[in-house]
Amino acid sequence: MANESGIRREICEIGRRLYAKGFAAGNDGNISYRLNENTVVCTPTQICKGFMREDDLCVVDYDGWQKAGSQNRTSEILLHLEIYKADPSIMSVVHCHPPHATAFGVARVDIPTCILPEVEIFLGIMPRAEYETPGGQSFAETVRPFIGKANTVVLSNHGTVSWGDSVEQAYWKTEIVDAYCRILLLAAQLGNIERLPLPKQMELLELKKRFGVGEDTRITHGGEMYVNPDFGTSASIASQHEALAQGIADRVAEILKQRGQQK
Ligand SMILES: [Zn+2]
Structure with missing residues (x-):
């Protein structure tokens, strides 16, 4: 059973970090946590993530109906719920608009893989979902093909969404993907991006298996090492x-x- 007050405190703390990092301008972004089999706690709509108080947060059921909270729940909750419903092991979801990763979504360029070791181990593939108008059920469904295959998805012309076992874990994946995209953009300006040689890529996937850091479809399904091998x-x-x-x-x-x- 989750300690709801501790979770609320953590959501507010992660909100401060999202805002401080420039991942959520104005009132952008939303954060949620699976409280139990009936409810999810989430951030309200129209609030700056950098200045939230614990009692600003809302509680909703898995159909998105608000169950508690004085403010209205985020309009993008359906995206979070789609992820929770598809994989019962996912405990927290963070959605925001980190500039460097969002730039890949705007350019509709897939993020290349097998370049930085830590990114391979902790994120793996970072697929890009099709664009859909935010807020509705069809928007929420754009991430469905990637649940169980990835933990961080770029939303075309919109932002990113990442998930994990805790609010902190869902958040740091966002931080890693944005730092990675920033490095890729800088390296592309230098004129070349060197991908790790195949035997070294395989060593990383072996390490990943040994660390037990989630499943990597590249291990379970074999092959498909590259996402956009030509980038940069x-x-x-x-x-x-x-x-x-x-x-x-x-x-x-x-x-x-x-x-x-x-x-
Ligand atoms: Zn958004």
Whole structure:
């Protein structure tokens, strides 16, 4: 049985960290915890996550109906509930808009894997869910394909969602994915991203098995080591530059043609 007051304190503390890290501008983001088989405690709507008090939080059932709290529950609770219903072992969900990871969602670029050892061990694959208008059931369902296969998902044109055994654990996955994406973006500016060689990737997956850090579908289902293997490599940067140059050349040719027709 969860100590509800301790959980509420932890949600407020994680809210402060989300806000301090710049992961939740204004009133963005939401945090929840599975209290028992009937209810979930969550953050209210329209509140800055950096300044919440324990009695600001709401309690809802698994259909999203509010059971307690003076403020209205977050409009994105259906996303959290979808995750809890799909996997009874998940205890906490954190959703926010960390800028570097969200940039991948906006660019609709899949986050590449097998680059930093800790990210492989603690996060594994970080898939990207399709875009859907936030708040509704169809939005909540966009993450369903990844529950049981990942613990952190990028929401296209929106943000991230991560989950775990505790509020703290769901939160630090968000922190790791954003730091990782920041490093990838910096390295891409340097012109190259070196992926770990395959034998070293396998060593990490072995370590992961030994640490018992959740299941990794790359171990259980074999293969599929790469997500977006081309990201940031000199070949992909060269092809991006080529595409850009081609785009400019096409546009110039079009303008010249239009001018020719006007004469
Ligand atoms: Zn959101």
